[in-house]
Amino acid sequence: MKTRAAVAFEAKRPLEIVELDLEGPKPGEVLIEIMATGICHTDAYTLDGLDSEGIFPSVLGHEGAGIVREVGAGVTSVSVGDHVIPLYTPECRQCKSCLSGKTNLCTAIRATQGKGLMPDGTTRFSYKGQPIYHYMGCSTFSNFTVLPEIAVAKIREDAPFQTSCYVGCGVTTGVGAVVNTAKVAPGDNIIVFGLGGIGLNVLQGAKMAGANMIVGVDINPDREEWGRRFGMTHFVNPKDVSGDLVQHLVALTDGGADYTFDCTGNTDVMRQALEACHRGWGTSIIIGVAEAGKEIATRPFQLVTGRNWRGTAFGGAKGRTDVPKIVDWYMNGKIEIDPMITHVLSLEEINKGFDLMHAGESIRSVVVY
Ligand SMILES: NC(=O)C1=CN([C@@H]2O[C@H](COP(=O)(O)OP(=O)(O)OC[C@H]3O[C@@H](n4cnc5c(N)ncnc54)[C@H](O)[C@@H]3O)[C@@H](O)[C@H]2O)C=CC1
Numbered sequence: 001m002k003t004r005a006a007v008a009f010e011a012k013r014p015l016e017i018v019e020l021d022l023e024g025p026k027p028g029e030v031l032i033e034i035m036a037t038g039i040c041h042t043d044a045y046t047l048d049g050l051d052s053e054g055i056f057p058s059v060l061g062h063e064g065a066g067i068v069r070e071v072g073a074g075v076t077s078v079s080v081g082d083h084v085i086p087l088y089t090p091e092c093r094q095c096k097s098c099l100s101g102k103t104n105l106c107t108a109i110r111a112t113q114g115k116g117l118m119p120d121g122t123t124r125f126s127y128k129g130q131p132i133y134h135y136m137g138c139s140t141f142s143n144f145t146v147l148p149e150i151a152v153a154k155i156r157e158d159a160p161f162q163t164s165c166y167v168g169c170g171v172t173t174g175v176g177a178v179v180n181t182a183k184v185a186p187g188d189n190i191i192v193f194g195l196g197g198i199g200l201n202v203l204q205g206a207k208m209a210g211a212n213m214i215v216g217v218d219i220n221p222d223r224e225e226w227g228r229r230f231g232m233t234h235f236v237n238p239k240d241v242s243g244d245l246v247q248h249l250v251a252l253t254d255g256g257a258d259y260t261f262d263c264t265g266n267t268d269v270m271r272q273a274l275e276a277c278h279r280g281w282g283t284s285i286i287i288g289v290a291e292a293g294k295e296i297a298t299r300p301f302q303l304v305t306g307r308n309w310r311g312t313a314f315g316g317a318k319g320r321t322d323v324p325k326i327v328d329w330y331m332n333g334k335i336e337i338d339p340m341i342t343h344v345l346s347l348e349e350i351n352k353g354f355d356l357m358h359a360g361e362s363i364r365s366v367v368v369y
């Protein structure tokens, strides 16, 4: 079949809208009609050539929602017509990682996924006879895409695609980092660095968990109003702090935070986040994705004196189990999504979504097919 898609032919070049050839689902795979997709900072990072796993030409996009249109042989867990969210972190429930109960990082298809391939080692997309690679196993910047059955979460049918697509990455990552990874308890003090599409969801997760001080840090002053809307109690713009930012935050939180979260991807900020943790027990959680070649550093003394450094992918969520529940939280009003969808675009306007993100003007742009 044919599908309209925004293709990343090369790094640092705008996406091009073209018609691709798409092969139907093989055994264990499903064909999804993507109805809406968010644009996450990770898409921009890969398009900018900063991802060590970046492959071109490819169809980016990993924050979608859609409808199952065809199932391959042997598919049992979803049917034609089901509403689903593609999962860049699948859940096979059979691999060592899934069975460990210690992680959401299913390893069933990770090796081929990181090479832009389906589990059988081939691509379903092609253009003028040449393969076009998949991205994060999802490729939601295509109107139709093929995924392994283990990489789709079935969701309720009354959830709007335009907003529930955000659960495919940003919402789950931010809220999940608080509830699954940190396990923030009522009364904890937290600091969130970077109040974009992920950081605002950390804020709303922290509010839901009953955190006491919820401090937001961002260099964009417009983010103060956004942060307050989602539960932030204190805002710090590093540009307005005359002395050392870490000392300022440690003083503000009476010795440092119980939990800090990096949502910037900047390794200098990651260090600040670790050092703003409380001596003896504070834990810093890295969510931001740093560009290829970057490393984190701190004085080992920071860890010797009881601070902990951790990371989280997809908010520690097990996709097929947790994503439908997060959609329920949204539909039941436990968390908010609608105000964060600041821009709704057509596929032809997708590059504008990247421009808005880089200009700090959007929280989430969503492309509706
Ligand atoms: N670990 C995971 O599973 C996931 C990681 N990510 C990563 O999370 C990060 C954030 O993504 P989005 O929220 O979509 O990006 P975004 O562009 O919407 O937000 C980033 C925010 O950080 C702020 N910022 C930039 N430099 C800063 C600094 N030096 N100090 C304080 N604030 C600063 C910006 O002003 C902006 O508000 C990215 O690195 C992205 O790749 C995204 C999704 C999942």
Ligand SMILES: N[C@@H](CCC(=O)N[C@@H](CSC=O)C(=O)NCC(=O)O)C(=O)O
Residues within 6 Å of the ligand: 040, 042, 043, 051, 052, 053, 054, 089, 105, 110, 169, 289, 313, 314
């Ligand atoms: N490919 C990069 C790392 C990118 C990365 O860390 N991705 C996150 C999700 S970011 C979503 O917006 C993730 O889930 N990582 C776990 C994984 O298995 O990929 C690199 O090579 O550094």
Ligand SMILES: [Zn+2]
Residues within 6 Å of the ligand: 040, 041, 042, 043, 062, 063, 169, 170
């Ligand atoms: Zn993402």
Ligand SMILES: [Zn+2]
Residues within 6 Å of the ligand: 090, 091, 092, 093, 094, 095, 096, 097, 098, 099, 105, 106, 107, 108
């Ligand atoms: Zn698994």
